[in-house]
Amino acid sequence: MLADWQEVTGHVLRPERREVFVARQVVNDLATVTAPVRQAAARRLWQDSARLLLDDWLLECLCPGAVGLTGDWTLIAERDADTVLVLRELAAVAVGEIPVERDREIMSRRLGLHDQPAQPQEKVAEALGVSRERIRQLQTRALRGMVNTTAPASRKLLKLLTDLSCVDNVPPDSGPSPDERLLDLAEVLLPSVAPRQAVPLLARLAGAHKVRADNLAAEAMTLRTLRYDAFRREAARQGRIERATQRWAALAAEVTWFGAPEPAPPREELEALREMDADDGRSGVWHCPKLGRDVAYESDTELRVIQLLSFAEQIAYYQEQPFAVSYQFAGQQRTYYPDLLVATTDGRCILIEVKPVYEMAIAINVAKYCAMEKFCRDRGWGLVATDGNRTRSLLENQSVDPRLDAALSAALDEHGELTWPQVGAAAGSMPLDSMDLAALILRRGWVWHTRPYRLRAGTQTNTSSSLSESAAPMLPVPALNPGPGPVSSCTTGSVIPSPDDIEVARTPAGGWPRDQLAVWGVPWPPPKGWKKKLIDQWKAEQRHKRPG
Numbered sequence: 001m002l003a004d005w006q007e008v009t010g011h012v013l014r015p016e017r018r019e020v021f022v023a024r025q026v027v028n029d030l031a032t033v034t035a036p037v038r039q040a041a042a043r044r045l046w047q048d049s050a051r052l053l054l055d056d057w058l059l060e061c062l063c064p065g066a067v068g069l070t071g072d073w074t075l076i077a078e079r080d081a082d083t084v085l086v087l088r089e090l091a092a093v094a095v096g097e098i099p100v101e102r103d104r105e106i107m108s109r110r111l112g113l114h115d116q117p118a119q120p121q122e123k124v125a126e127a128l129g130v131s132r133e134r135i136r137q138l139q140t141r142a143l144r145g146m147v148n149t150t151a152p153a154s155r156k157l158l159k160l161l162t163d164l165s166c167v168d169n170v171p172p173d174s175g176p177s178p179d180e181r182l183l184d185l186a187e188v189l190l191p192s193v194a195p196r197q198a199v200p201l202l203a204r205l206a207g208a209h210k211v212r213a214d215n216l217a218a219e220a221m222t223l224r225t226l227r228y229d230a231f232r233r234e235a236a237r238q239g240r241i242e243r244a245t246q247r248w249a250a251l252a253a254e255v256t257w258f259g260a261p262e263p264a265p266p267r268e269e270l271e272a273l274r275e276m277d278a279d280d281g282r283s284g285v286w287h288c289p290k291l292g293r294d295v296a297y298e299s300d301t302e303l304r305v306i307q308l309l310s311f312a313e314q315i316a317y318y319q320e321q322p323f324a325v326s327y328q329f330a331g332q333q334r335t336y337y338p339d340l341l342v343a344t345t346d347g348r349c350i351l352i353e354v355k356p357v358y359e360m361a362i363a364i365n366v367a368k369y370c371a372m373e374k375f376c377r378d379r380g381w382g383l384v385a386t387d388g389n390r391t392r393s394l395l396e397n398q399s400v401d402p403r404l405d406a407a408l409s410a411a412l413d414e415h416g417e418l419t420w421p422q423v424g425a426a427a428g429s430m431p432l433d434s435m436d437l438a439a440l441i442l443r444r445g446w447v448w449h450t451r452p453y454r455l456r457a458g459t460q461t462n463t464s465s466s467l468s469e470s471a472a473p474m475l476p477v478p479a480l481n482p483g484p485g486p487v488s489s490c491t492t493g494s495v496i497p498s499p500d501d502i503e504v505a506r507t508p509a510g511g512w513p514r515d516q517l518a519v520w521g522v523p524w525p526p527p528k529g530w531k532k533k534l535i536d537q538w539k540a541e542q543r544h545k546r547p548g
Contacts, residue, residue: 001021001022001027001030001031001038002018002021002022004035004038004039004042005021005042005052005057008039008042008043008046008052009046009052021054024054026054026055026057026058027054029058030054030057030058030061033058033061033062037061038057038061041057041060041061041064042057042060044060044064045057045060045067048068055152058152059152059153059156062093062152062153063086063089063090063093063153063156064086065082065085065086065089066086066089066090066093066153066156067156069083069086069087069090069156069160070160070163071160071163071164073164073175073176073181076164076181076184076185076188077176077184079188084188087160087188087189088188088189090153090156090157090160091111091157091189091190092113093153094146094151094153094154094156094157095107095108095111095113095146096153097146097149097151097153097154098142098145098146099145100141100142100145102128102138103138103139103141103142103145104142105128106124106128106135106138106139106142107139107142109123109124109127110124110139110193110197110201111190111192111193112190112192112193117192118190118192118193118194118197120194120197121135121136121139143201143204143205146158146205147204147205147207157205158205158206158207161185161202161205161206161207162206162207164181164185164206165178165181165182165185165202165203165206166178166181167182167203167206167207167208167212167216168206168207168208177219178203178216179199179216179219179220179223180220180223182199182202182203182206182216182217182220183195183199183220183223183224183227185202186198186199186202186220189202190202195220195221195224196217196221199213199216199217199220199221200213200214200216200217203216203217237311240311241311241312241313243311244307244308244309244310244311244312244313245311245312245313245314247308247312247388247389248308248309248312248314248315249314251308251384251386251388251389251391252314252344252350254384254386254391254393254394255350255382255383255384256373256376256382256383256384256393256514256515256518257381257382257515258373258376258377258379258380258381258382258383258515258518258519259377259380259515260380261347261348261349261380261381261382262348262349262379262380262381263343263347263348263349264317264341264342264343264348264349264381265322265341265349267317267319267343270319270322270341271319271322272296272319272320272321272322273321273322273323273324273337274321274324274337275296283296283297283298283299284296284297284303285297286303286306286307288306288310289310290309290310290311290315290317291310291317291318295310295320296320296321297320298339299354301354301355301356301387301388302339302354304387304388305339305340305352305354305386305387305388306318306320306340308388309340309342313345314344314345314346315342315343315344315345316343316344316345317343318340318341318342318343319340319341320339320340321337321338321339322337322338322340322341323337323338323341323375324336324337325337325338325368325371325372325375326371327367327368327370327371328367329363329364329367330364336368336371336372338351338352338353338372338375339352339353339354340352340354348381348382349379349381349382350381350382350383350384351372351375351376351381351382351383351384352384352385352386353365353368353369353372353383353384353385353386354385354386354387354388355385355386355387356387357386357387357390357391357392357394357395357435357438358395358434358435358437358438359438360385360392360395360438360442361395361437361438361439361441361442361448362448362449362450363447363448363449366442369385369392373518377518377519392442393524395435395438395439395442396439396442396443396524397525398435398436398439400436400439400440400443401430401431401436403430404427404430404432404436404440405440405444407426407427407428407430408423408426408427408440408455409444409457410426411423411425411426412446412455412456412457413457416456416457417454417455417456418454418455418456419452419453419454419455420452420453423437423453423455441455444457445458446458496520496534496537496538496541497520497534497538498538499535499538502531502534502535512526517530520534522534
């Protein structure tokens with residue numbers, strides 16, 4: 001031992017110091033360790049601290065890395081892998097230092113050492129052929145022996161537990177309470193032992209008396225229940241965020257954009273311009289965690305969309321009822337408040353109209369949508385009408401039985417206006433689905449009123465919308481009339497393009513962008529012969545401009 005110590009440290013002891021060195025019991029304990037392990041441990045300690053104390057030397061031989069363990073709680077809180085590994089090994093070594101073999105076996109079984117699962121007192125008593133009470137007594141004796149021993153691993157373990165758990169002093173810097181610390185230590189140090197058993201055991205090793213240890217265990221179990229509930233809530237919240245993020249990604253693909261995307265107004269400049277009727281039985285408020293305030297809604301459908309925006313990661317903020325948009329319907333000037341303005345994290349702005357999908361084809365809702373189209377086109381914003389899952393484009397592109405289309409068209413040609421019974425009679429034995437009816441209404445430009453049900457032929461028109469009553473209305477541009485094909489329900493174009501303009505706007509794939517077609521007043525999907533119709537309109541316009 002002396003030769004190893006002098007070789008590692010480079011010091012040579014005087015004769016009287018050599019006698020003291022050899023006489024110490026720790027030197028005899030070191031002599032039981034194999035030379036390679038002993039010498040490697042000595043070199044590690046000298047390299048780390050430039051010191052080679054005999055007690056540290058023996059501990060490093062028994063549990064490499066244990067000498068460097070400190071009472072730094074952050075390493076436990078962060079579950080530092082090296083700290084956890086060494087601390088668990090230190091506990092196993094400390095149990096191995098118990099002098100009585102029976103006590104040592106009981107503690108090994110209770111703590112789940114030697115690759116066996118942790119066993120409750122009943123199982124240990126059954127295995128050793130004694131009563132449960134006797135096992136409790138022997139376990140208490142073993143703990144008392146570990147607390148009072150001078151063995152290096154046990155002393156190091158007890159000091160670490162005392163420093164880390166803070167059972168007898170106030171935690172530094174207002175850190176976790178002793179019950180929180182013991183609960184985390186139980187998870188780190190004794191992962192296979194039930195917390196209700198591990199916490200009092202660690203508290204006793206940390207120096208707490210039995211009553212104090214039992215009280216800490218009770219507090220830890222309450223904390224564990226609260227943690228579990230919080231974990232479930234957080235897991236549910238994260239799941240909701242993931243689902244909302246996926247749903248918004250699908251919904252964002254259905255947004256109609258007008259020109260280059262422009263940003264939303266600053267959040268602080270937005271406010272709700274319309275108060276909800278709290279007594280109508282449908283309205284209410286929901287606290288939005290993203291905005292940190294209550295958000296008013298008018299229906300359950302609107303609430304679902306608000307919650308979607310609140311949890312979707314792509315949404316920076318939103319505002320309900322942010323603008324007043326003027327529109328004309330049934331010969332009257334009216335005001336519509338768009339349901340939601342949305343600012344995305346990538347700097348874009350979207351207006352959302354929330355309606356059940358089939359209601360989007362009702363005449364007044366079509367007029368509102370046309371007004372919102374003009375409003376968004378003037379600002380470079382996106383627009384989508386949705387119920388949170390489905391969108392207006394679903395109706396515009398839905399496949400409908402051509403027999404139903406022909407039957408209803410013929411009935412409208414004959415009667416001019418159909419009631420609900422007449423619609424049913426025209427459909428005959430064919431299935432009469434509300435989504436199919438709504439799709440035909442949008443596609444054919446029919447005018448649909450409800451309560452009472454009235455369906456009329458004819459293209460729906462709408463004047464421009466504006467934020468102020470003094471704004472000049474936009475004159476409707478003649479709608480493209482493609483004959484028997486689909487007709488746009490909004491006749492608010494702005495430009496009749498020249499043949500050259502049409503060719504310049506063609507995409508590399510050979511088609512035309514949907515937004516560009518909307519500017520020209522072409523419905524989506526574009527009907528057959530639309531380009532020829534536009535060119536004919538442009539030529540007619542040029543003839544009218546010629547002098548004389």
